[in-house]
Amino acid sequence: MISNSGLEPQVPVMELFERFKKGNPGGDSIGIGLAIVRQICDLSHFTVGYQYRSGAHSVAVGFGPRTAASKLLQNLSLPLPDGLQP
Numbered sequence: 001m002i003s004n005s006g007l008e009p010q011v012p013v014m015e016l017f018e019r020f021k022k023g024n025p026g027g028d029s030i031g032i033g034l035a036i037v038r039q040i041c042d043l044s045h046f047t048v049g050y051q052y053r054s055g056a057h058s059v060a061v062g063f064g065p066r067t068a069a070s071k072l073l074q075n076l077s078l079p080l081p082d083g084l085q086p
Helices: 011-019 033-044 068-073
Strands: 002-005 048-053 056-062
Touching: 002 011, 011 048, 033 048, 056 068
Parallel strands: none
Antiparallel strands: 002 056, 048 056
């Protein structure tokens, strides 16, 4: 989970996950970052959630069930270190 302080979003929270959608018109908005995070999570089969509470934006990524590192490396088409089995 990552949190930072900021102004409350002026659009519905789910719109923050759309490309080029800003929570506030000012330059200090969270901008398109959540759209990028959502795309990465969708491709990786992770979950992502956002909430604004008590003056703080919080983004949490859920990685789901544990996957062996060798399986992750295999999925990325990277060579395994000597001694590791897929």
